[in-house]
Amino acid sequence: MADQEQNNSGGFSKTTNFKWLAVGIALFTVIGFVIPTPTSMIEKAAAMGQNLSADQIAANAKNVQIIIALLSACVIFFATEAIPMPAVALLIGLVQLFFGITEPSKIVSTYAHDAVWFIAGSLAIGATLVKYGLDKRIGMLVMNICGTNTRMIVVGLLLGTAIPSAFINEASIAPMYIPIAIALYTLTNKNTPAPNLGKLLMMSIAIGCMIGAPMSPSGGARNAIMIGFLSNVGVEVSFFQWMSMGVFYTLAMTALMSFILPLLFKPEVSDLSEAVGILKSDLSKHGKMTGKQWLVIGIMFMVVFMWITDKSITKSLLGFSLGLGGVAIFGAVLYMLLGLTSWQDYEESVSWGVIILYAGAISLGTVFRTSGAAGWLADSIINTLEPLGINSGTALILLVVAIGASLTNLMSAGATVAVIGPVVLDMAITSGTNPLLVGVGLAISTSLAFWLVIGTPASSIVYAAGQLEAKDFIRMAMLAWPAALLVMAAMVIFYWGTVLQIPAMLQ
Numbered sequence: 001m002a003d004q005e006q007n008n009s010g011g012f013s014k015t016t017n018f019k020w021l022a023v024g025i026a027l028f029t030v031i032g033f034v035i036p037t038p039t040s041m042i043e044k045a046a047a048m049g050q051n052l053s054a055d056q057i058a059a060n061a062k063n064v065q066i067i068i069a070l071l072s073a074c075v076i077f078f079a080t081e082a083i084p085m086p087a088v089a090l091l092i093g094l095v096q097l098f099f100g101i102t103e104p105s106k107i108v109s110t111y112a113h114d115a116v117w118f119i120a121g122s123l124a125i126g127a128t129l130v131k132y133g134l135d136k137r138i139g140m141l142v143m144n145i146c147g148t149n150t151r152m153i154v155v156g157l158l159l160g161t162a163i164p165s166a167f168i169n170e171a172s173i174a175p176m177y178i179p180i181a182i183a184l185y186t187l188t189n190k191n192t193p194a195p196n197l198g199k200l201l202m203m204s205i206a207i208g209c210m211i212g213a214p215m216s217p218s219g220g221a222r223n224a225i226m227i228g229f230l231s232n233v234g235v236e237v238s239f240f241q242w243m244s245m246g247v248f249y250t251l252a253m254t255a256l257m258s259f260i261l262p263l264l265f266k267p268e269v270s271d272l273s274e275a276v277g278i279l280k281s282d283l284s285k286h287g288k289m290t291g292k293q294w295l296v297i298g299i300m301f302m303v304v305f306m307w308i309t310d311k312s313i314t315k316s317l318l319g320f321s322l323g324l325g326g327v328a329i330f331g332a333v334l335y336m337l338l339g340l341t342s343w344q345d346y347e348e349s350v351s352w353g354v355i356i357l358y359a360g361a362i363s364l365g366t367v368f369r370t371s372g373a374a375g376w377l378a379d380s381i382i383n384t385l386e387p388l389g390i391n392s393g394t395a396l397i398l399l400v401v402a403i404g405a406s407l408t409n410l411m412s413a414g415a416t417v418a419v420i421g422p423v424v425l426d427m428a429i430t431s432g433t434n435p436l437l438v439g440v441g442l443a444i445s446t447s448l449a450f451w452l453v454i455g456t457p458a459s460s461i462v463y464a465a466g467q468l469e470a471k472d473f474i475r476m477a478m479l480a481w482p483a484a485l486l487v488m489a490a491m492v493i494f495y496w497g498t499v500l501q502i503p504a505m506l507q
Contacts, residue, residue: 013466020082024073032069037061044376060372063101067373070095071410074364078452081470085453085463086353089360096367110363114325115414119171119457120355121328125300126175127349128332128341132293139180140279148273150197155258157181157204161458162212162250166219166243168304170209171457172328177205178465180279185467187275192268198467200265203476207261207450209458211253214444215246222413226443229421233429235436245440245502248495249447252487260480265472296340303331351464354457361454368410369418378403378420382427392431394493394504397441400424401488404445405481409455413446432506441492448484450477 037058045060046052052060070092077088093111096102102110129135146156157177165173181201188194213219217227217239227237306314306327315321322330335341368374381403390399403424407416421442428438449455453463453470462468496502 014081014084016084017080017082020076020080023080024076024082027076028069028073030069031072032066035065037065040380041065041376044372044379048372063099063371064373064376066095066099066101067368067371068377071364071368071373075410075452078454079470079474085460086356086360089357089363092360092364092367096363101371102367107363110366111359113359113362113366114323115362116355116359117323117325118328119358120350121325121330121332122171122457123175123350123354123461124332124346125172125303125328125335127346128296128335129176129300130179130349131341131345132296134293134297135176135179136183136279136282137289138176143180143276143279148271148276150200150267150270150272151258151262153184153272154200154204154261155254157201158208158211158254158258161205161208162215162254165209165212165458166215166246166250168307170213170220171461172304174205174209174458174461178202178462181205182465182467183279184272184275187278188269188272191274194268196265197267197269199472200261200267202462202465202467203261203265203472204257206456206459206462207257207476207480208254210447210449210456211250211257214447215243215250217242219246220413220447222417222443222446225414225417226421226439229417229425230435230439233425233435235439237436237440242440244500245496246444248491249444249487252491253484256483256487257480260483261476264476264479292340295338296335299331299334299338299340303327306330351461354460354464357454357460358457365414374407374420375423378407378423381406382423391427392433392505394497396424396427396431396433397437397492397504398489400438401441401445401492402485404442405448405485405488408446408449409451413449413456416446417443434502434504434506437492437496437502437504441488444491445488448481448488450481450484 041064042057042061045064046057048060049056074088074092077083077091078085083091093102093107096110097104097107126135129138142156142160143153146152161170161173161177181204182198185194185198185201188197214223217223217237223242227242230237306322307324310321310323310327314327332346336343382399390396400420403420404416407420421439424438424442425435427433428435449459451474453459453473455473459473463470463473497504
C-alpha cells in the first residue's frame with residue numbers, strides 16, 4: 001500500500017509503472033528495429049557528410065532511426081511517468097552509449113550545456129531568496145495588488161511571472177513564486193480540502209513563465225538564436241521592434257489562460273482572504289528589510305544586469321561573454337563567499353532532480369540535432385505539407401507556427417529554432433515571404449511547450465514541488481494548446497498584418 005501511495009503522488013516521488021514501461025520499450029523496439037529504415041532517412045544520412053561509404057551511411061541512418069525511437073519512448077515515459085523523471089534523463093545517455101551513437105568520452109558533453117549551469121545557478125539563487133523570505137515579500141506585493149479573490153490571484157500570478165520572464169529567464173522566476181503558492185494552498189487546505197487550488201496556483205506559475213518569454217529578445221535563448229539567423233539573411237530586429245510584435249501574444253494568452261485554468265482546475269474556494277491574511281501577518285513579524293536581505297536582493301539585481309549585458313558590457317570588459325550559466329553560478333557562489341548561505345542550504349533547498357531532468361532534455365536535443373534526426377523530421381513535415389500550397393505568404397507563416405509549436409514539445413525551444421530556423425527562413429526568402437514574420441513567428445511558437453513536464457524549465461521546477469502530475473499538463477494542453485494556436489493565428493493575420501501593417505509578402 002505504501003508503494004502504491006508513493007507511485008500515485010506527484011513530483012519526483014513516483015516509482016516505476018511497469019505497464020507503461022513495457023509500452024515504452026515495445027514502442028522503442030518496433031520503431032527502432034522492427035520497421036525497416038525509411039529511404040528518406042538513408043538519404044538524410046548520406047547528405048550529412050562527403051565521401052561516406054555505404055556502411056557509414058547505413059550506420060548513420062540506423063542512428064537516426066534509433067533516436068526517433070528513443071524520442072517516441074521518452075514521450076511515453078514523460079507523459080505517463082512510467083519511471084522516475086530523472087531516470088528517463090539518465091536513460092537518454094545510456095541508450096546513446098549502448099547503441100554506439102555517442103562515444104563514452106563525449107557523452108558527458110551532451111549533458112554539460114550552459115543551460116544546465118544556468119538552471120543550477122538560478123535554482124541556487126532562488127533558494128537563497130527563499131531562505132531570507134524575499135519570495136514572500138515579492139509574492140505579497142502581487143497579492144496586495146490583486147486582492148484575495150482566487151481568480152484575480154491567478155491573474156496576478158500569470159502577470160507576475162510573465163512580465164519578468166520577458167527579461168529574466170523563467171528558471172529564476174518560478175522558484176520565487178512557488179513558496180507563496182504552496183503557502184496559500186497549505187493554509188487553505190487545512191480547513192477545506194483544496195487539491196484543485198494547489199494545481200491551479202502551480203499551473204499558473206508554469207504558464208505565466210511560458211507566455212512571458214516571447215515578449216522580448218531577452219526572454220530566452222530561442223529569441224537570441226532567431227535574431228542571429230535573421231541577421232544572417234539581412235534582417236535586423238531591434239529590442240523594441242521585437243517587443244511590439246510579441247506583446248500581443250503575452251497579453252492575449254494571459255487573458256485567455258486566466259479563464260481556461262480555473263475552468264480546468266476549478267478551485268474549491270473563491271476567496272483566499274484567510275490564507276492571505278495569515279501570510280500578511282506572518283510577513284509583518286519580520287519587520288523592515290534587513291541589511292542582509294538588501295544585500296541578497298542587490299546581488300540578484302546585479303546578476304540580472306549581467307544577464308542582460310553579457311553580450312555587450314561584460315564581453316567588452318573581459319573580451320568574452322560569461323554565458324547565462326556562468327553568470328548564474330557566479331551569483332550562487334558569491335552568496336556563499338559573502339556568508340549569506342552555505343552549501344548545505346543548496347543541498348537541502350535546490351531540486352537536483354530538475355537539473356538532471358533538464359540536462360537529459362538537453363542531451364536528447366543535442367543528439368537529436370547532431371544525428372540528423374531533427375533535420376529529417378523537419379524536412380518530412382515540410383515536404384508533406386508543401387504540395388498543399390501552403391509554402392508562401394501567410395499560409396507559410398502559419399505552417400511554421402504549427403511546426404514550431406509541435407516540435408517544441410519534443411525538444412527544447414532553443415533546439416527547435418536552431419534546427420528548423422535556417423530551413424524555414426530559406427523557404428521564406430525563396431517564396432518571397434517576409435522572413436521577419438516567419439522568424440519571429442517560429443520563435444514565439446516554441447513557447448507552446450504545454451504537453452510535457454520537460455517542456456520548459458519552469459514546468460519541471462513547478463512539477464518538482466509535488467502538487468502536479470504529468471497528466472495535469474496533458475489535460476491543460478488539450479485545451480490550451482489549440483487555443484494558443486488560434487491566438488497566434490490572430491496575431492499573425494490581424495495584429496501583425498493590420499495593426500502593425502507588416503506585409504506577409506515582400507514587395
